[in-house]
Amino acid sequence: MRPERGFALVAALFVMVVIAAVVATMSRLSVTQNTSLDLAVQQARAYQAARAGLEWGLHQLLLESNVAGVCPQGSVSMAGSGLADFSVNLACIKLPCTTATCAQSYTEGSRTFNLYRLTATAGNGSPDSRVDYAWRRLEVTVEK
Structure with missing residues (x-):
């Protein structure tokens, strides 16, 4: 009797299919991680842009030459x-009085x-035009 042949071919095909599946899964994970990282970077940049806008607004509001308190x-x-x-x-809004005990201004x-x-x-x-769309809203209350 002759020993059976072809088992090595079946085993090699099985190993190739398993390796291809692992490579495809790793590729998909890599794309997902890169997309998540890009979005996280854009979100951080949106935060910094909103913060820069707030800082510019605070600077304009708190200038000593802005005696009238123009927003x-x-x-x-x-x-x-x-x-x-x-x-x-x-x-920018000047806060209104919302209760009987509050005031738009106070004196010290x-x-x-x-x-x-x-x-x-x-x-x-x-969001319709960008995959890496990011938006941030920051708010601050200040007295002058």
Whole structure:
């Protein structure tokens, strides 16, 4: 009797199929990890853009020359920075009185303080047009 032949071929094909499946799975995981990393980087950049917008707004509001307390509003340019692909919008309101016990302003000694709320939103396009879309909204309340 002759020994059976062809077992090595079947074993080699099985090993090749298993290795191909492992390579395909690792490739898919790599793509997912890269996409997640890109999105995390864009989210961090959106946070920094919104924070820069808030800092610019606070600077404008708290300038000593801004005696009237004019609220800074509108778009903040990120041109010339690493955040140039983000659009940043700043909104500022003088806080109104919402209860009978609160006030728009208060006095300490001879100085009167007003309360302001600044809100900065930063985004890099729209979710329909970008896979790595990121958007952040930061808000701060300050007295002047």
